[in-house]
Amino acid sequence: MARTKRATLKSIASDLGVTHTSVSNAYNNPAKVSKALRDRIIAHARSVNYEGPNPAARSLRTGRCGAIGVLFNDPLSYAFTDPHDIAFLRGISSVCEDEGANIVLIPLQNKRPQQRDQLAAIVDGFILNAPYRSHPTIRQALARELPTVVVDFDAPALSSVLTNDRASxxxxxxxxLALGHRHIAIVTFPREEGAGDVRSLADDFSDESHVVHERIExxxxxxDAAGIARASVPVCETPNSEDxxxxxxGWLLHRRPDLTALVCFSDRLAHGAIAGAGALGLAVPDALSVTGFDGVELPGGAPAALRLxxxxxxxxxxxxxxxxxLLRPRDVDAGAVVIPAEFVVGDTTGPARDARGR
Structure with missing residues (x-):
């Protein structure tokens, strides 16, 4: 039994007595053909079970695949559980929906680096979300010289979106300090891949992570303005989670019972620190003040007992x-875009224990 010949652009053009270009435009550049001709082409194509040009072949021909890669430091699940990153991806998707673009998530923490690098090879451009500067995949992505926008990352040659981390x-x-705190510790997410040290504010903090560097500064x-020695301020690195x-x-307060305030570099760390203090019988803010960064709701939407x-x-x-x-370069100004953050005083800070009654 003879096999039915598969329909192609050329066979459809021959069937309809039109050019191969007209059939191609009906799918790829509909503005270049009349609506009547396009409807005629599409109707005939469906009648012969032709669903359109092969996406892989079209990608090879045009050099575009209709997707942008979003690179970030953490495991894939982090993008679906961290409130900040969820909101960030929602912002990206709001534009992608309008532009008909897809998103490829590329976590730098991947047990199969080869798979990660393969994903990075099938996109038309990148958004680098606060990545570690020297990570091999970041270097490879930048070396490809595709359209790239960096977020919370210092790259003067590229368009960037930043927050006023240092001033905040x-x-x-x-x-x-105005509340009388002089015994302060800092809790941060790692400054570089794999880091988890206990340091002091006097130590060197490279700009491997732009966010950590700016907040440390x-x-x-x-x-410095208050005359507090940097060496007296511990800085602890830990995964960015409540746990x-x-x-x-708990570790800090056990070893430094004199501490009266914890400066946390994310709200998730701050909520976890409040729980850790509570487990030791330290009430916030009466016995310990805690600050965060992000202004996001707790994962799962659970209400917090105190406003951070x-x-x-x-x-x-x-x-x-x-x-x-990235997607509308003709419509927006490139360069450095700064989206100011707002400092908000909540319920988790109060006068230092040894400053009360002065």
């Missing part, structure tokens, strides 16, 4: 602006 953190620490500026904040706060003193940044707007710059 300086405001947080200045607030604590903000803390230094406020503490990381809880464990780190935090820095509220607009993650959705950061994602939206990054996607606009």
């Amino acid at each position: 953190m300086q405001a947080v620490v200045a607030h604590l 903000g803390c230094r500026a406020a503490l 990381g904040g809880r464990r780190t706060a 003193t935090t820095v509220r940044q607009n993650a959705w707007e950061k994602g939206r602006r990054a996607a606009e710059i």
Whole structure:
């Protein structure tokens, strides 16, 4: 039995007595053919079970695949559980929906690096979301010289979307100093891949992570102005999660019972630190003040017992602006876009224990 010959662009053009280009335009550039001709082509194509040009072949021909890659430091599940990153991706997707673009999530923490690098090879451009500067995949992505927008990352040659991290953190620490706090510790997510050290504010903090570097500098500026020695301020690195904040706060408070304030570099770390303090019988803010950064709701939407003193940044707007710059370069100004964050005083900070009654 003879096999039925598969329909192609050329066979459809022959059947209808039109050019191969007209059939191609009906799928790829509909504005170049009349509506009547396009409807005629599509109707005939469906009648012979032709669903359109092969996407892989079209990608090879045009050099485009209709997808952007979003690279981030954490495991894939983090993008679906972290409130900041969820809002950030929602901002990106709001533009992608309008532009008909797809999103490829590329986590740098991947047990199969080869798979990660394969994903990075099938996109038309990148959004780098606060990545570690020297990670091999980041270097490879930049070397490809595709359209790229960086977020919370310092790359002067590329368009960027930033938050005023340094000034915001300086405001947080200045607030604590005004309340009389002099025994302060910092809880941060890792400054570089695999890091998890206990250091002091006097140590060197490279700019491997732009966010950590800028927030550390903000803390230094406020503490230096108050005459507090950097070496007296511990800095603990831990995974950016409630559990990381809880464990780190317990460790710190056990070894430094004189501490009266914890400066956390995310709200997730701050909520965990509050739980860790509570497990030791330390009430917030009476016995310990805690600050965060992000201004996001707890995962799962559970209400917090206390409103965090935090820095509220607009993650959705950061994602939206990054996607606009990448996908609508003619409509927006490139360069550095700064989306200011807002310092918000909540219920988790109060006068230091040894400052009350002065």
